Amino acid sequence: MKNLYIDFDGVILDTITPVYNLAKKLNLDVKTQTKEVGLLFSKLDWETLIEESEELSNSINSIKDLKESKKFNISILTHINSLKEAKAKIEFINNLFDDLTIIPVPKSCSKTMMTQTKDAILVDDYSGNLREWESKGGIGVKYTKEKEECDFINITSLEEIMELF
Ligand SMILES: [Mg+2]
Structure with a gap:
């Protein structure tokens, strides 16, 4: 996985x-x-x-599909500005999914500081996070609402991860 x-x-x-x-x-x-x-x-x-907030391109069902495929060990890795923000996100994820890891990252810390990055995939909409991730041996995938030319693999739906890896 x-x-x-x-x-x-x-x-x-x-x-x-x-x-x-x-x-x-x-x-x-x-x-x-x-x-x-x-x-x-x-x-x-x-x-x-x-x-x-609106759900982006069927993201919740896509995560369920990715999880069911058993190809991936999935965690949500999210920057937070306050513990209240962390709590709201944890509750949202827990209400939707059984057994999904969520890692709240203090805004001032790099996402790379919270997990192992080597050969791991990070899907993020912010290129700065992806650059840091790749500098630590990870694979950066940029999510955008519409297809875009960028330095990373680009997806507009999480469903695309299934065919890419
Ligand atoms: Mg983001």
Whole structure:
């Protein structure tokens, strides 16, 4: 079985759009005011946010299929800004799946610091995470909503992992 790590925000749920909309309302520029945006993230009501976020391209059923294939040892590997965010994500995953590992990663730590990376797959929507992952001997797979030219294997649905590996 291959180790497969799946990001949460922007891969399983589109939590980013509601956060960016809120930032816009508060006149925060997510690209430049990183400290303020970090603070916003840490204060969010994650249970509501998760409820309001849309599932990305049938991600939940795709994870179920990947799990049933028995080809992969799957964990969710997600950055968190607060313990409340971790708890909301853990509860969301636990309600949907039996026996799926979830690893919350403090925002200031690299995902590579939390697990073994060698020959493991990371599906993430953020190239920075994938670059770090590959520098530690892992395989980076970039999830995007639409096909895109990039330095990584690119997928628009988690289902594609089944044929790729
Ligand atoms: Mg992400």
